[in-house]
Amino acid sequence: MGAESHALGHALKRGTLLVASRDDRLSATVRGLNGSLEMEVDVVAQGRDLISKIAVPGLLPHEGDGGSIRLLLLDDDLVDGRGRTLLRYIHSVRPDLKVIFTAGGGAQSVEVEVRREGVYFFLPKPVSMEILRKVVAKAIEHESTRNRWKVG
Numbered sequence: 001m002g003a004e005s006h007a008l009g010h011a012l013k014r015g016t017l018l019v020a021s022r023d024d025r026l027s028a029t030v031r032g033l034n035g036s037l038e039m040e041v042d043v044v045a046q047g048r049d050l051i052s053k054i055a056v057p058g059l060l061p062h063e064g065d066g067g068s069i070r071l072l073l074l075d076d077d078l079v080d081g082r083g084r085t086l087l088r089y090i091h092s093v094r095p096d097l098k099v100i101f102t103a104g105g106g107a108q109s110v111e112v113e114v115r116r117e118g119v120y121f122f123l124p125k126p127v128s129m130e131i132l133r134k135v136v137a138k139a140i141e142h143e144s145t146r147n148r149w150k151v152g
Contacts, residue, residue, distance in 0.1 A: 021075030076103035087117040
């Protein structure tokens with residue numbers, strides 16, 4: 001088992017990857033990764049559903065909490081608006097949450113905007129399963145390393 005696979009299996013076994021997108025192809029790509037992620041995948045299509053999932057106290061990360069959202073794949077295209085308009089709120093509520101952001105047409109200007117808001121990684125559409133798997137693995141590895149060295 002490679003380091004990437006080990007990080008996937010070890011760090012997020014108890015966590016959730018939340019996908020916020022109305023793009024069925026993106027959701028299908030993530031679901032295609034589900035077996036290799038060894039974690040739960042939850043999908044919402046609306047910004048208000050995303051906000052309620054992040055804001056619910058029971059879903060905030062606690063030590064050993066198996067249902068916590070560890071990673072967010074946020075598409076700019078949501079049913080009720082733009083993902084980029086939610087970034088500031090997401091980071092105010094969950095500053096520790098890694099956000100992988102994706103967008104379609106005109107992605108270069110969107111990339112500049114969302115990087116200023118502190119996204120972990122930007123993926124232009126269409127998103128390949130292999131690239132997404134690598135980015136998710138890297139985010140998990142980074143979180144695992146950060147938590148391993150946390151004191152207190």
